[in-house]
Amino acid sequence: MNITLNGAPHAVAADASVSTLVSALTGRSLATDGQAVDGGKLGVAVARNAAVVPRSQWWATALADGDDIELVTAVQGG
Numbered sequence: 001m002n003i004t005l006n007g008a009p010h011a012v013a014a015d016a017s018v019s020t021l022v023s024a025l026t027g028r029s030l031a032t033d034g035q036a037v038d039g040g041k042l043g044v045a046v047a048r049n050a051a052v053v054p055r056s057q058w059w060a061t062a063l064a065d066g067d068d069i070e071l072v073t074a075v076q077g078g
Contacts, residue, residue, distance in 0.1 A: 003067045012063055018046050019058040025071065034058040043074035 001014050005021075012021060022044055023030045029037040034055030036042050046053045047070040053061050063069070 001063065001065045003063055003065070003069055005069050006071060010069075016063045017059060018048065018053050018061040018063065018069075021063065021069065022046065022058060022071070030058070032059045045072050046070070 001012055001016065003010050003012055019030050019032075019034060022034075022042070026036075026042065026044065028040075028042070030042075031037055034042075034057075046058065048061060048063070049068050050070075
């Protein structure tokens with residue numbers, strides 16, 4: 001299945017969810033509540049088709065062909 005991720009084409013599995021996408025991109029396992037299994041902070045926010053997806057809904061939010069996903073990460077610095 002094909003989505004747009006941060007403005008670029010990106011292929012994902014047909015059964016992909018926001019959670020599986022974030023996990024694949026960050027290389028970290030996520031619990032069903034969207035928190036990192038290792039207990040660390042993710043610093044990630046996700047919007048699907050211009051609507052913010054709450055972390056608690058990442059697991060239940062299935063991706064669909066043609067979705068426009070914006071994934072942003074917090075960066076420290078000045």
